[in-house]
Amino acid sequence: MKGLKAKWNGASQLMRRTIVITVVMAVLAVCCLGKLVYIQLIEGPQLAMAAQQSRTLKVTLQAKRGKIMDTNGVVLAQSVERYTIIGNPDAAQTFEPTACTAATKPYCQQLDGKPLTTTGVAAVSQLLAPLLGMSASEIGGKLSGTGQYAVLKKDVTPEVKRKISQLYLGGIVYSELSNERLYSNGTLMGALLGGVNAEGEGVAGIEQLQNKTLTGTDGYQVYQQGNGGEEIPGTMTDSKEAVDGSNVTLTIDRDVQWRVEKILADAQEKYKARWGIGVVEDVRTGEIIALADTDKIEAGSGDAKVQVARSVNQVFEPGSIGKVFTMGGLLQEKLHHMGDRFTVPDSITLEGQTYKDSFNHGAERWTLAGVLEQSSNVGTIQASDNFPDDKRYEYLSKFGIGQPSSLHLPGESQGVLTPANAWDGRTRNTVLFGQGYSTNALQLTNAIAVVANKGVMKPQSIIKSVTASNGREEKVNPGESKRVVDESVANELLNAMESVAEHYQKFAGVSGYRVASKSGTAEIVGDDGKLSSLISDYTAIIPADNPRYVVTVVLRDPEGNYGGLTAGPVTAEIGQFLMQKYEVPASTPRKDAIPVEW
Structure with a gap:
């Protein structure tokens, strides 16, 4: 009789434990389900919106300054598309190259067709040096500081900018559009033509006289970018075309x-x-x-x-x-x-x-x-x-x-x-x-x-x-x-x-x-x-x-x-x-x- 009672008591304890565990699991399941419902139905749209906002980029489309020409249409001054290459020192210092495989191409990094053997600033500098025409040590010096903004090089051509974009160093290296003002005749009419400041505004001569006319109106594009900094196709939500400045023709021959x-x-x-x-x-x-x-x-x-x-x-x-x-x-x-x-x-x-x-x-x-x-x-x-x-x-x-x-x-x-x-x-x-x-x-x-x-x-x-x-x-x-x-x-x-x-x-x-x-x-x-x-x-x-x-x-x-x-x-x-x-x-x-x- 005692043995039977002991068995009953053991079975009861096991049952109680099973019930407790079941209840606990049920509560956890309900909590998880509730959290899932909250995330999916309530917090989900907000998280999705935040993620989208973090990927959304508004890019300025810089208007080109108008040309100055002589009476016969010979160009005396003109603006050409150029870029300023910017580096993020904080991001560069934690950079880990992505090995190029069938699964990672083209969003990967290699040098002369071979995997990189370095990381961080050294790796970024090695990738950029041949494109920017600078030494890796010079670039490394600019990226070794603190902060998120360091000018690596100005007046870079669109061709070089495109090659840098193909390195897929989004978040580490990017470009800012600028215009370089070129004067093709050296000292001819030098002070008379004048010049522009760093912001592209005419500050002397004809450039100053006709600054309002020569200056265009910038536009913009709003789109989402991928991990490599590239535009995700079909994500552009807003845009306004830039209007270039007017060309000015002089009476001077x-x-x-x-x-x-x-x-x-x-x-x-x-x-x-x-x-x-x-x-x-x-x-x-x-x-x-x-x-x-x-x-x-x-x-x-x-x-x-x-x-x-x-x-x-x-x-x-x-x-x-x-x-x-x-x-x-x-x-x-x-x-x-x-x-x-x-x-x-x-x-x-x-x-x-x-x-x-x-x-x-x-x-x-x-x-x-x-x-x-x-x-x-x-x-x-x-x-x-x-x-x-x-x-x-x-x-x-x-x-x-x-x-x-x-x-x-x-x-x-x-x-x-x-x-x-x-x-x-x-x-x-x-x-x-x-x-x-x-x-x-x-x-x-x-x-x-x-x-x-x-x-x-x-x-x-x-x-x-x-x-x-x-x-x-x-x-x-x-x-x-x-x-x-x-x-x-x-x-x-x-x-x-x-x-x-x-x-x-x-x-x-x-x-x-x-x-x-x-x-x-x-x-x-x-x-x-x-x-x-x-x-x-x-x-x-x-x-x-x-x-x-x-x-x-x-x-x-x-x-x-x-x-x-x-x-x-x-x-x-x-x-x-x-x-x-x-x-x-x-x-x-x-x-x-x-x-x-x-």
Whole structure:
């Protein structure tokens, strides 16, 4: 009986244990089932969304900056697709290469077809070194620090970027799209073109002037990426195309610009000048065909980003070229005609101030045209006896002296022309022959273009057209023309200037073409603070019988001094080139010269 009872008790304990275990297992099963239900129905979508978000990438599609081209479509500046290769040091240090097998290809890593024998930074560096053209030790140094961002190399080509992508180092190495600005002509128009900063914004020259036009609008793509950093097909959820910047076409002719720069460089060496400036303007349109100087600055360089082109910001006293504007006022106010007669000594004293001509001579019998031909300061003062100060100022202003040009170039200096009521007893007369105020080569060229264009000033332009990324071209309107003097006045000035050109025919003639010109020489303050420096300039209308171009050349401290003997021959060489390049018909003989003597 005891044995039976013991067996019953044992069976009861076993049963109780079985029941307890069953209950516990049931509870665990219910908990697991509940957790599974929670994960699947409640937390699951959130986890899936989080996983998707961790794989989702928004990539910026960088817009390309527009091109800058010359008037014939020759590219002067353009942006090309480049990439910055970025490394993640923290991820690189834990990198474990994936051996290449049939199951892992292509998402694996090997070197020269052989498995890698290293891990971490060493392995990453070995893979990248031949593609980036860098040593493994150099790359390793960049990846050995802390953090998740290290620039490995900039301005990498798309081809190299694609090869790096095929290493499948997602999360360790990736690329950022950038654009490299290329200038294909070296120092040609260097400071005039200017440059862009690290963010691709124009900071000087044409790049700054047209920055808004050249700058595009970035786009983007949103997609999911795989373990290797590659886009998972069919996962793109949103995108916006980038809109590239517009292309800007200049009025400048690259071939003419190159030739003018070369002629100026040769002249600088020949005359031992400190610097030279040359401008070519199309009389009919006001377009600037060339804007050159002797400074050798690489476009896009650090110097180009901080320096303004000398042709844009250099100011100077024009010297005797200023007599053209004085005589324009005298004729327009009907105070004189170019045939009026004067007896001109070589010096004159007014109100205690003595003024002299550049050469000694007796009392010469010159007409007003002869006064201009001989560039007589004294004769100009005599002719201006009844020309009040306010009119002297008015006509200088009308011809554009001291006024900003229509080009709006960054850093352009408009020179200095003080009001007439601020002139002293000497300045009121020196302004008659181009001293006592300052101008720049652009102003001077456009002022002479008034004479060439029958008394009308056309606004200068350097931007010809803008072409949007969709191909739509829009011509740029530089503004309205304005009349400065009557056509009859301009014709008289042109006639007298042609006599000036004949005076310099031996030095500054253009074979087969009539020229109307004026020379200038002005003493200016040198480095020693004294009037020890010199400006020699020369401006010419060519052909005089059918004006097409105005050419201006300015030299600082040339050996030979006088503008007609230094800047004159340089101007003539540029003029000869223009006539040949543009196949301008030869001039007809001159028959209507106003007498220069009586």
